[in-house]
Amino acid sequence: xxxxxxxxxxxxxxxxxxxxxxxxxxxxxxxxxxxxxxxxxxxxxxxxxxxxxxxxxxxxxxxxxxxxxxxxxxxxxxxxxxxxxxxxxxxxxxxxxxxxxxxxxxxxxxxxxxxxxxxxxxxxxxxxxxxxxxxxxxxxxxxxxxxxxxxxxxxxxxxxxxxxxxxxxxxxxxxxxxxxxxxxxxxxxxxxxxxxxxxxxxxxxxxxxxxxxxxxxxxxxxxxxxxxxxxxxxxxxxxxxxxxxxxxxxxxxxxxxxxxxxxxxxxxxxxxxxxxxxxxxxxxxxxxxxxxx
Amino acid sequence: xxxxxxxxxxxxxxxxxxxxxxxxxxxxxxxxxxxxxxxxxxxxxxxxxxxxxxxxxxxxxxxxxxxxxxxxxxxxxxxxxxxxxxxxxxxxxxxxxxxxxxxxxxxxxxxxxxxxxxxxxxxxxxxxxxxxxxxxxxxxxxxxxxxxxxxxxxxxxxxxxxxxxxxxxxxxxxxxxxxxxxxxxxxxxxxxxxxxxxxxxxxxxxxxxxxxxxxxxxxxxxxxxxxxxxxxxxxxxxxxxxxxxxxxxxxxxxxxxxxxxxxxxxxxxxxxxxxxxxxxxxxxxxxxxxxxx
Numbered sequence: 001x002x003x004x005x006x007x008x009x010x011x012x013x014x015x016x017x018x019x020x021x022x023x024x025x026x027x028x029x030x031x032x033x034x035x036x037x038x039x040x041x042x043x044x045x046x047x048x049x050x051x052x053x054x055x056x057x058x059x060x061x062x063x064x065x066x067x068x069x070x071x072x073x074x075x076x077x078x079x080x081x082x083x084x085x086x087x088x089x090x091x092x093x094x095x096x097x098x099x100x101x102x103x104x105x106x107x108x109x110x111x112x113x114x115x116x117x118x119x120x121x122x123x124x125x126x127x128x129x130x131x132x133x134x135x136x137x138x139x140x141x142x143x144x145x146x147x148x149x150x151x152x153x154x155x156x157x158x159x160x161x162x163x164x165x166x167x168x169x170x171x172x173x174x175x176x177x178x179x180x181x182x183x184x185x186x187x188x189x190x191x192x193x194x195x196x197x198x199x200x201x202x203x204x205x206x207x208x209x210x211x212x213x214x215x216x217x218x219x220x221x222x223x224x225x226x227x228x229x230x231x232x233x234x235x236x237x238x239x240x241x242x243x244x245x246x247x248x249x250x251x252x253x254x255x256x257x258x259x260x261x262x263x264x265x266x267x268x269x270x271x272x273x274x275x276x277x278x279x280x281x282x283x284x285x286x287x288x289x290x291x292x293x
Numbered sequence: 294x295x296x297x298x299x300x301x302x303x304x305x306x307x308x309x310x311x312x313x314x315x316x317x318x319x320x321x322x323x324x325x326x327x328x329x330x331x332x333x334x335x336x337x338x339x340x341x342x343x344x345x346x347x348x349x350x351x352x353x354x355x356x357x358x359x360x361x362x363x364x365x366x367x368x369x370x371x372x373x374x375x376x377x378x379x380x381x382x383x384x385x386x387x388x389x390x391x392x393x394x395x396x397x398x399x400x401x402x403x404x405x406x407x408x409x410x411x412x413x414x415x416x417x418x419x420x421x422x423x424x425x426x427x428x429x430x431x432x433x434x435x436x437x438x439x440x441x442x443x444x445x446x447x448x449x450x451x452x453x454x455x456x457x458x459x460x461x462x463x464x465x466x467x468x469x470x471x472x473x474x475x476x477x478x479x480x481x482x483x484x485x486x487x488x489x490x491x492x493x494x495x496x497x498x499x500x501x502x503x504x505x506x507x508x509x510x511x512x513x514x515x516x517x518x519x520x521x522x523x524x525x526x527x528x529x530x531x532x533x534x535x536x537x538x539x540x541x542x543x544x545x546x547x548x549x550x551x552x553x554x555x556x557x558x559x560x561x562x563x564x565x566x567x568x569x570x571x572x573x574x575x576x577x578x579x580x581x582x583x584x585x586x
Contacts, residue, residue: 232566244555255545283515
């Protein structure tokens with residue numbers, strides 16, 4: 001049970017956590033914090049938070065659990081703002097999509113990674129953003145990856161794990177570096193391809209016509225290109241090495257595929273497409289989370 | 294009004310046309326044709342066709358309209374099978390995703406492109422295939438591109454245009470080469486990226502884990518990788534030059550994006566992502582066909 005939850009960044013991710021915990025009867029009081037007073041007023045109206053403070057130092061006063069859901073580029077300043085303001089037994093966790101940079105930011109601010117800071121990443125979220133988009137069921141049956149360090153307090157890890165279970169999520173732990181590599185491949189790379197494709201087409205002279213004749217598959221494929229540009233800039237910068245590497249390798253694969261197509265090697269194309277279809281169908285029917293619509 | 298429609302290839306595309314025309318009361322009799330007797334029996338049971346013949350030469354007897362919906366790789370053999378079997382005033386059209394290869398196949402078989410052959414491409418369809426997936430509303434509010442040649446009979450073009458209007462589709466005409474370039478960018482390239490991405494991830498040692506931590510965006514992004522491998526092999530071979538070129542250029546863009554990320558150029562990333570988001574949002578709200586769910 002959480003007596004006072006401080007949510008720094010009351011958007012889709014932070015707002016949904018507050019609503020889920022409230023729905024589960026797992027929190028007494030929620031204090032919101034953010035840069036936009038209008039957004040916090042809206043969160044208050046929607047019943048997502050009980051009160052708010054715009055200064056993180058104030059927001060975390062007497063909180064026993066602090067959830068930081070700010071863009072990765074604002075993580076270091078947020079740590080700096082709450083340093084020395086936390087209750088001794090307060091547990092802090094976050095929702096950042098890259099864990100190496102969060103750990104580095106903590107190190108830079110605190111001189112170490114505090115034992116009660118549990119880096120985390122809920123694999124949920126969407127193109128939508130803001131408290132209006134927040135949803136108490138966002139994390140239900142979704143996976144949350146926690147990346148504790150050797151110095152992490154096991155009791156703090158357990159507390160954060162239980163918090164996510166209350167939201168209906170499945171919790172796994174993973175090494176920080178491994179997390180960032182896996183997410184570079186499964187999330188960051190697809191976003192780069194979607195942003196890159198739409199941008200490339202938009203820059204063509206006949207882009208109106210191009211988009212006019214795009215079919216349903218294109219709409220699904222490019223949905224993630226509607227995601228928040230600032231958030232994605234931050235993710236790219238924060239995960240630049242693993243993402244740069246996976247993107248470079250993918251670019252080389254596409255160059256190779258282009259050559260295979262040009263020389264008309266149907267057997268090789270068929271092999272690639274069959275392997276991909278089997279993996280996609282298996283992923284959806286098998287280990288994939290959530291149901292296909 | 295169509296007295297006798299011959300549909301060669303009674304799958305998603307051919308079956309949906311037959312059902313739509315029947316639903317609109319625009320056809321008297323539908324004759325199906327295909328390699329699989331079981332599929333044709335099923336089409337008969339479902340009421341998609343009235344009778345069938347496995348030999349295209351027989352199926353087109355006395356038909357006033359012939360719709361060819363076979364994979365691109367089977368187009369030439371289909372033309373050869375119906376040569377000399379058509380009624381003098383029969384109009385022939387097709388649903389192939391690449392038009393240059395269809396025109397070349399016609400030329401190879403007939404020695405010219407017959408005046409009453411109207412190459413066409415309905416921009417619809419999906420990962421699903423087979424007559425079971427056919428749907429009388431598949432073409433409603435969808436676009437159909439017809440690519441008539443200078444030698445095409447205007448009356449035949451008009452007949453095919455009216456046929457598609459009866460299905461609720463919007464019909465546009467386009468030059469063959471231009472069609473193939475536009476589709477390479479909007480349809481064939483995204484399919485290559487989705488197939489390529491899923492295949493690249495499936496070949497990784499930790500692919501089970503990779504797919505396990507993929508989020509909803511990944512599911513949407515890779516849906517088209519469930520498409521029929523044979524159909525896509527044929528499309529790649531048929532459209533190899535435009536597709537090879539657009540894929541090569543995209544590969545180079547990704548290599549450039551990888552370098553931008555690695556050097557941490559946030560301003561440039563933000564510019565790209567903002568341009569893409571604006572185009573994607575504008576496409577969906579604006580000129581895009583169909584409604585976003």
